[in-house]
Amino acid sequence: GENVEQHPSTLSVQEGDSAVIKCTYSDSASNYFPWYKQELGKRPQLIIDIRSNVGEKKDQRIAVTLNKTAKHFSLHITETQPEDSAVYFCAATGGTSYGKLTFGQGTILTVHP
């Protein structure tokens, strides 16, 4: 099955700095890669996703890049704000997984004012 590794486990930045979270996946058949933001006790919220036919996608301060050859994808947050502080999860699915998401271990992002 699919295996997703996520790094770093914690990330601390100053307000206004950029934050980068990286994930690798094992199944070359995976073709959908979402990123979720989860606040304590709340549901995961989809913040951006990318499909395997695209190398990069951007939505305001958030961008995701995908390298299919290396099987890794990254989340980039620019001009971070304190409200960006949360746990971020990457995930992967596709191929024979029938839509089942495999999540990374999560990254606790703290943005200091």
Place this chain on the structure above:
Amino acid sequence: GAVVSQHPSRVICKSGTSVKIECRSLDFQATTMFWYRQFPKQSLMLMATSNEGSKATYEQGVEKDKFLINHASLTLSTLTVTSAHPEDSSFYICSAKGPRGTYEQYFGPGTRLTVT
């Protein structure tokens, strides 16, 4: 659109009792729903895939007789934790898969289960 609800949001039960958690897709039909468990400071672990009108598919290591899943309609899936024990205390989250051909999942708000 694409709203998923869960009930209850929090439940406390005694060891040995059973607890039922409901997951509903409010404005769309979901032929496939997923149940996840999340322990504190950990990631979401898929427990099972729930398909309307058929038996659930459980992930390796998940006891199907302990975690009963019923997907009786296109908008409702239920998870029943039977003979609950303190180690079953966790955050349980369901999700509903989007329309055929899409991979996006819509998550419920989660249910905090505490077994005393």
